[in-house]
Amino acid sequence: MSQTITVTVNGTAHTAEVEQRQLLVHFLRETLNLTGTHVGCDTSTCGCCTVHLNGEAILSCSLLAVQADGCAVRTVEGLQQDGVLHPIQQAFHENHGLQCGFCTPGMMMAALGVIEQHPDASDEEVREALEGNLCRCTGYQNIVAAVRSAADEMARS
Amino acid sequence: MATVERVTSGGIGDSVLRKEDRKFVTGEGRYVDDLKLPGMLHGAFVRSSFGHARIVSIDASAALAMPGVHAVLTHATLPVVTGVLSASNPGGDVRHPEQAVLAKEFARYVGEPVAMVIADDRYLASDAVNAVHVEYEPLPVVVDAEQALAPGAPLVHAEYDSNLCKTLESITDGFDAALAKAPRKVTLRVHNQRVTPMPMETRGCIGDWSNSTGEVTLYTSTQVAHFVRTFISIVCGTSEAKVRVVTPDVGGGFGAKLNTYREEFAVCAASKVVGRPVKWIEDRTENAVATIHGRDQTQYYEAGVAENGRILALKLDAIQNNGAYNQLLTPSISHLTLFMVPGCYDIQDVSITIRQAFTNTTPTDAYRGAGRPEATHGIERLLDAIADELGLDPVEVRRTNFITEFPYASATGLSYDSGDYAATMDVALGHADYAGFEARRAESKQNGRYRGIGLSTYVEVCGLAPSAVTAALGIGAPGWEHSTVRLHPTGKATVITGTSPHGQGHATSWSQIAQTELGIPFEDVEVIHGDTAFQPYGLGTYGSRSLAVGGIALYRSLGKVREKARELAAHLLECSVDDLEWTGTSWQVKGSPDRAKTIQELAYAGWTAATLPEGIEPVLEATTFHDPPNFTFPFGTHICEVEIDPTTGRIEILQYTAVDDCGNVINPMIVDGQVHGGIIQGLGQALFEETVYADDGQMRTPTLVEYLVPSAADVPPMSLHRTTTPSPSNPLGVKGIGEAGTIAASAAIVNAAVDALSVLGIRHIEMPMQPARIWKLIEEAKS
Numbered sequence: 001m002s003q004t005i006t007v008t009v010n011g012t013a014h015t016a017e018v019e020q021r022q023l024l025v026h027f028l029r030e031t032l033n034l035t036g037t038h039v040g041c042d043t044s045t046c047g048c049c050t051v052h053l054n055g056e057a058i059l060s061c062s063l064l065a066v067q068a069d070g071c072a073v074r075t076v077e078g079l080q081q082d083g084v085l086h087p088i089q090q091a092f093h094e095n096h097g098l099q100c101g102f103c104t105p106g107m108m109m110a111a112l113g114v115i116e117q118h119p120d121a122s123d124e125e126v127r128e129a130l131e132g133n134l135c136r137c138t139g140y141q142n143i144v145a146a147v148r149s150a151a152d153e154m155a156r157s
Numbered sequence: 158m159a160t161v162e163r164v165t166s167g168g169i170g171d172s173v174l175r176k177e178d179r180k181f182v183t184g185e186g187r188y189v190d191d192l193k194l195p196g197m198l199h200g201a202f203v204r205s206s207f208g209h210a211r212i213v214s215i216d217a218s219a220a221l222a223m224p225g226v227h228a229v230l231t232h233a234t235l236p237v238v239t240g241v242l243s244a245s246n247p248g249g250d251v252r253h254p255e256q257a258v259l260a261k262e263f264a265r266y267v268g269e270p271v272a273m274v275i276a277d278d279r280y281l282a283s284d285a286v287n288a289v290h291v292e293y294e295p296l297p298v299v300v301d302a303e304q305a306l307a308p309g310a311p312l313v314h315a316e317y318d319s320n321l322c323k324t325l326e327s328i329t330d331g332f333d334a335a336l337a338k339a340p341r342k343v344t345l346r347v348h349n350q351r352v353t354p355m356p357m358e359t360r361g362c363i364g365d366w367s368n369s370t371g372e373v374t375l376y377t378s379t380q381v382a383h384f385v386r387t388f389i390s391i392v393c394g395t396s397e398a399k400v401r402v403v404t405p406d407v408g409g410g411f412g413a414k415l416n417t418y419r420e421e422f423a424v425c426a427a428s429k430v431v432g433r434p435v436k437w438i439e440d441r442t443e444n445a446v447a448t449i450h451g452r453d454q455t456q457y458y459e460a461g462v463a464e465n466g467r468i469l470a471l472k473l474d475a476i477q478n479n480g481a482y483n484q485l486l487t488p489s490i491s492h493l494t495l496f497m498v499p500g501c502y503d504i505q506d507v508s509i510t511i512r513q514a515f516t517n518t519t520p521t522d523a524y525r526g527a528g529r530p531e532a533t534h535g536i537e538r539l540l541d542a543i544a545d546e547l548g549l550d551p552v553e554v555r556r557t558n559f560i561t562e563f564p565y566a567s568a569t570g571l572s573y574d575s576g577d578y579a580a581t582m583d584v585a586l587g588h589a590d591y592a593g594f595e596a597r598r599a600e601s602k603q604n605g606r607y608r609g610i611g612l613s614t615y616v617e618v619c620g621l622a623p624s625a626v627t628a629a630l631g632i633g634a635p636g637w638e639h640s641t642v643r644l645h646p647t648g649k650a651t652v653i654t655g656t657s658p659h660g661q662g663h664a665t666s667w668s669q670i671a672q673t674e675l676g677i678p679f680e681d682v683e684v685i686h687g688d689t690a691f692q693p694y695g696l697g698t699y700g701s702r703s704l705a706v707g708g709i710a711l712y713r714s715l716g717k718v719r720e721k722a723r724e725l726a727a728h729l730l731e732c733s734v735d736d737l738e739w740t741g742t743s744w745q746v747k748g749s750p751d752r753a754k755t756i757q758e759l760a761y762a763g764w765t766a767a768t769l770p771e772g773i774e775p776v777l778e779a780t781t782f783h784d785p786p787n788f789t790f791p792f793g794t795h796i797c798e799v800e801i802d803p804t805t806g807r808i809e810i811l812q813y814t815a816v817d818d819c820g821n822v823i824n825p826m827i828v829d830g831q832v833h834g835g836i837i838q839g840l841g842q843a844l845f846e847e848t849v850y851a852d853d854g855q856m857r858t859p860t861l862v863e864y865l866v867p868s869a870a871d872v873p874p875m876s877l878h879r880t881t882t883p884s885p886s887n888p889l890g891v892k893g894i895g896e897a898g899t900i901a902a903s904a905a906i907v908n909a910a911v912d913a914l915s916v917l918g919i920r921h922i923e924m925p926m927q928p929a930r931i932w933k934l935i936e937e938a939k940s
């Protein structure tokens with residue numbers, strides 16, 4: 001069974017016919033070729049697939065594409081503006097907050113959600129808030145530093 | 158924490174921000190699942206749901222009748238010429254049971270691939286997997302290695318008379334006498350539990366077989382592209398020269414991708430059948446059962462000790478669970494344990510016996526540290542047990558036993574290159590305020606909590622490996638590494654490396670080495686890897702080898718280019734090579750800065766070849782195959798301080814201090830990142846992670862819900878420091894750092910927890926130290 005949906009992704013409206021059972025993450029990756037959003041598990045546990053739906057960080061593996069019909073989605077590809085990195089991207093780079101990079105898009109989207117809700121979050125609070133995003137490479141220390149420095153930078157600008 | 162200012166460009170020793178990062182933070186990384194080839198189909202595997210069973214029949218008719226399903230392949234129809242091969246035969250006579258690409262007559266672990274479905278997309282492929290009906294006749298199962306070696310155990314492979322794969326032994330002549338003479342004996346049993354590597358990117362691959370040319374391209378998430386190519390050619394029965402293996406970005410490996418897997422062969426063979434590219438992406442549940450596991454070794458230690466804590470003789474009897482088959486290096490992993498049993502201690506009389514068993518479980522193989530964490534965890538627990546038994550300070554027992562003179566010939570046949578174990582321990586003791594600990598313990602006690610402190614003083618063997626040694630160890634592969642340095646007419650440089658980074662930042666570190674050694678600015682260097690079509694043979698990334706072997710291969714190629722440039726400069730400047738000096742960026746006539754040629758000018762002159770010295774070929778380019786003369790031996794001290802809440806059993810890490818010595822450092826920021834990640838993987842094993850099988854062979858931890866990978870909320874901040882003892886074995890004085898954290902961490906954390914609970918008479922705790930286990934231990938100890 002398929003259905004026609006319209007989803008605005010990173011500011012561009014896309015209309016497509018999708019299978020009703022298609023996951024949002026596969027719609028982004030395979031239909032729209034936005035492969036920056038990754039899949040790391042099949043139990044909604046790893047956070048690699050985190051995107052923003054109508055401004056809120058969600059797991060795109062636990063939503064059907066049809067459920068996003070009429071919604072606005074922001075993915076990692078929508079972060080940089082005119083070739084300038086978003087502060088969260090810059091902070092991950094400057095704090096060595098990534099190694100293999102696989103968790104990074106989901107981690108940054110989740111972190112952005114945290115910063116938007118709690119711009120003054122402490123290290124402890126950042127750690128608690130990112131509990132649903134696993135990284136196997138970094139041991140998280142530099143990720144926490146990156147999120148704190150991005151929060152500072154975003155508060156300044 | 159020693160922070161070195163981060164910069165955007167630099168040479169050896171600078172914390173240069175990574176040139177890899179931009180594509181990853183913008184979502185432009187290209188992992189294997191991001192690739193699409195024209196006409197590509199999707200594969201999925203029917204996997205055994207039994208730990209041990211005879212395959213009675215496979216009925217694919219319902220699956221084949223589904224629209225969009227192209228083929229269902231089984232052992233009988235998959236066009237391969239042999240099974241999966243192992244490159245590991247330590248000591249000779251290792252039993253290598255046949256491992257067909259798709260199970261032949263028997264399935265021997267849950268998750269073993271039995272059939273492969275090819276369909277239009279991954280959803281259809283997965284539907285079709287469910288429609289394939291396999292009839293199994295269940296057989297008796299054994300999952301525990303000790304039980305597998307007991308008389309009368311069910312046989313995993315009926316062609317052998319037992320489940321023994323191989324016994325490894327190293328017994329010194331004087332051992333019996335030394336043990337008999339020792340006034341005190343200390344024994345300890347340690348189970349180093351089975352864990353799963355769990356890189357955030359699972360495995361995945363695309364096979365693309367051209368039936369017109371016979372060429373096959375495999376895109377795969379691997380650490381060892383050339384090994385994979387060699388094995389594809391053998392298993393699929395085609396010329397190695399027709400096989401191309403491409404490694405796109407790899408989302409973590411930790412040893413899980415240091416292998417050659419059935420699915421890699423299967424996608425190639427399947428592509429040959431359907432005449433179109435075939436992609437397979439492992440899901441997380443498959444990853445838990447079908448990708449190698451690590452550890453699973455049970456150790457029985459006995460130490461003969463003098464009253465002052467000096468170890469006079471050391472015995473280890475261990476049982477290693479190999480799983481159902483030998484993967485690429487399975488029998489060699491516990492051989493690495495054997496090497497490192499004495500750790501950083503001067504113990505010349507040892508008796509080590511490691512029996513490897515087949516069981517009805519997923520094969521074990523290299524997981525970050527690969528055999529060495531087992532050795533380190535065991536010996537570091539034993540040192541604390543000795544201190545406890547003799548009423549000594551664990552620090553002093555270590556000091557009494559440290560190796561102090563280098564090079565040091567170990568009882569297991571290694572030559573430790575350099576070290577200063579006591580100095581590193583003292584730095585760590587200072588940072589951790591070891592002297593002030595008892596006051597902190599008393600404070601916790603007042604709050605009804607148990608506080609403990611624990612050390613791990615580790616040494617590891619890295620820089621795998623001198624090829625003569627790998628041959629002597631029965632590994633059917635060498636240990637050298639390749640590099641090519643190519644200067645372009647415009648003065649830019651391409652570095653081709655045989656290493657296979659998947660998070661380690663080689664593009665950055667290798668560019669730093671090139672800037673320092675050849676004077677090409679960091680930003681003018683491009684590092685490429687990961688395609689066997691243009692690379693000379695490379696051995697890949699594992700065993701903390703990339704810098705100590707691949708980095709030295711690069712260093713030597715840079716030196717060759719620099720020397721060739723010197724001859725060219727002498728020719729152009731009409732002087733002798735002996736009249737020239739290297740400024741770091743140019744060759745100049747000694748004392749005459751106005752008579753000089755920059756490396757960029759020389760690159761152009763070499764390319765135009767308008768005038769070349771006698772016997773010199775055009776172009777500044779050099780290739781090196783570097784075979785290391787020895788391993789390297791990084792070392793250090795990690796100290797962990799914990800507090801345990803007896804009402805919950807939860808262990809809180811209050812302070813984690815690491816002092817590592819990996820020789821000279823190319824990029825301190827990257828080294829710190831490796832240590833952070835390594836420690837947290839060791840911590841994961843110490844506190845949370847365990848791959849559990851039920852007695853019937855079912856896996857109890859098949860997803861990230863049951864298998865607890867630490868999150869940011871579960872782990873402490875770490876305080877990192879370094880000492881620097883260069884390795885004399887290579888010209889950069891480097892050692893390796895990828896595995897150190899994992900090797901060191903688990904023992905420091907368990908020693909701290911045991912120390913905390915020692916007031917209750919608790920002498921040992923097995924991993925993982927989950928709250929329920931700790932709570933129960935405390936309750937039992939109290940009653």
Ligand code: FES
Pocket residue numbers: 038039040041042043044045046047048049050059060061062
């Ligand atoms: S893919 Fe793991 S949470 Fe979505």
Ligand code: FES
Pocket residue numbers: 097098099100101102103104134135136137138357408409660
């Ligand atoms: S950077 Fe590799 S999983 Fe986070």
